[in-house]
Amino acid sequence: MSKRQSIRSRLLLWIGLPFCALAILALISSHLLLSHQINETFDDLLLNAAQRLERRIYTADGVLRINMHYFSVSTLGSRGEGKIFYRIKEANGNMIAGFSGLSDPPTASHEPVFYDVNYAGNELRAVALTFPFNRGSEPVNIEVIVAESKEARYTLTNDFMVTLTGLMVVTGLLAISIALLAIHLGLAPLNAVSQALRQRSPNDLQALDDDAPKEILPLIQSINHLMQRMKRSIESTQQLNADVSHQLRTPISEIRALTEIALKDTPQSPVHSSLQEIQRIAEHASHTVKQLLKYAKTRNELVDSSHLEKVDLVAICQEACAQTAPNIYKQGQELAFDLKQPIPHIIGDPITLRWLVTNLIDNASLHAGGSHAYQGTITVVLTADADQIVLTVSDEGSGVDEAQIAKLTERFFRHNKHSPGSGLGLAIVEQIATAHSAILTLSNRHQGGFEVSVTFPSTA
Known part of the structure; x- marks a missing residue:
């Protein structure tokens, strides 16, 4: 059994397997019981036919005869598929009427003897009945054998079994439906706990309500x-x-x-x-x-999303540019803030978002030139559409080796050994972006240089 199998599947399995086993056992038992009862019923009719045949025997001029005009054998064959064979003879072997090829019973007895026999390509159920008779003044023993083909028995048994199987299938489907409903209702408290945990903020560590069934x-x-x-x-x-x-x-x-x-x-x-x-x-x-x-x-698990608020990303970028501008100009670089359109507010933490922007600007200032001091422009751009807001910080420097771009957000990784730094700038940026459900993208520019984009979900 798979370790990841659900509780619902396990319950259905352990309910369904015993039910199927009991259903199969019930069908087998029912088939045996029905076959026995139907055979007994048909045997009784067969015996009754032999006894009625006995009453049709009479003597005429010292000869045994049978009144066939009144003779009939009743069967349970509803569609007339049953075949009847009979044999009447004296105990000394003289035939009176019927089919002489019918086999004798396995044992001789004055009591009715039931046995199975094959005749003319048919499987037959036969009864042999021996009784005394007076032929004039001479007593004789007469043996009557009546045999019937088994089609009617098989048909009736099969009809009963088909009906019973259909009832069991319907009952099984109803039982499975009821079991599914019961399992759904039984697992509802677990589903409620799971849903409550999924809807929580990652930083919401308040205790769950313990008003639950004692099992969970x-x-x-x-x-x-x-x-x-x-x-x-x-x-x-x-x-x-x-x-x-x-x-x-x-x-x-x-x-x-x-x-x-x-x-x-x-x-x-x-x-x-x-x-x-x-x-x-x-x-x-x-x-x-x-x-x-x-x-x-800025670790994601330490950021309490319940304390996030609507913030003006334009104002945050302006503050970050004003904070970093003196050092940028001191290095002989330029800093530009390009605002192409009105930018809606986002949900976030203003302090960590300012860290994000200042880290991106500082990172470009330190590393854009590669082995030489960077003397170009650092551009901060904000754009927005119906679904997202994109913050982009780009430079016109030497770019980054494509093989190293994926490593830039690793702690203490420094692709530029010629400039100072801790190797934590982009790692911090990535954590802040993750805490704000934003997507961080790093890439070289086609026209030269490097750019970092942070895509925030829009709250408009």
């Missing part, structure tokens, strides 16, 4: 216990993020400040180059810590 109450309690553990784990992770933010960012900032002071105080000192290297490392560490914190905070 342990399952609900286990799910609630798991949710409670997940909630505590997420709260612990969030607390760890806050601790890391406090414990790492502050000392790194102090190192940077002290290094800047030392560089100003020792412009000609032999340790000046070492202090510059310390400053570079401290700045890289500060950037990496900030990115790690952003990466931790």
Whole structure:
């Protein structure tokens, strides 16, 4: 049995198999019982015919004769398919009437003897009856044999079995229908729990309602216990993020400040180059810590979708451009924001969406030039249609090797070893896009350069 087989299938299987076995057993038993009863009934009629035949024998001038004018044999053959054979003779072997080729009974008895016999290509059921008779003053024993073909018995048995089988099939279909209804109603609480879980936000870890049948109450309690553990784990992770933010960012900032002071105080000192290297490392560490914190905070399971709100993506892009513009211009680059049409609001978190845009702009600024410093334009574009809103950040740089595009969203992967960075920028962007049910697309531009598109579902 498949491990993935549904409970409904298992219930139907274990209800259907015993029912089919009982139905087959009932049909076999009914066939045996009906055959026995029908044979007994036909045997009684056959005996009655032999007894009536006995009463038609008389003597005339000392000779045994039979009054065939009044003789008839009744059968149950409804369509006249039965055949009747008879034989009347004296016990010493003298034939009186009938078919002499009919076989004698297997045993001689004064009681009626029933037996099966073949005659003229027919399967017959016969009865032999021996009785005393007076031929004038001479007593004799007369043997009467009446045999009937079995077609009528078989026909009647088959008719009964066909009717019984039809009734069982109808009863079986009704039973299966009732079983399906009962299974559906019985599994309704499980379906309700499943639907409630599917409709929940991934971040909704509130306990399920335990007002359920006692059979599934342990399952609900286990799910609630798991949710409670997940909630505590997420709260612990969030607390760890806050601790890391406090414990790492502050000392790194102090190192940077002290290094800047030392560089100003020792412009000609032999340790000046070492202090510059310390400053570079401290700045890289500060950037990496900030990115790690952003990466931790934007994990999909930590984003509470119940707190998302309608936000103006145009305003967010403008804020991100204003935040990154000073550094962009300092690098000798240009930053353009192209708004081609009115953009409807989307459902999202304004802080993480601003991180998404700033990361895309910073990523283009750092890596667009490849092994050389980029001196071109970074363009931010917003477009919309009836179904979606697309945010695109593109550059005019050297692009990315096609074989490496799929790896760009991996943590700590850096395709450009010549520029600083933590390798977390696009990984953060991907997590934020996933949390907002958006699709991230990375590609080289036909006219040169690289572009990243984030497609948000429209709420209009």
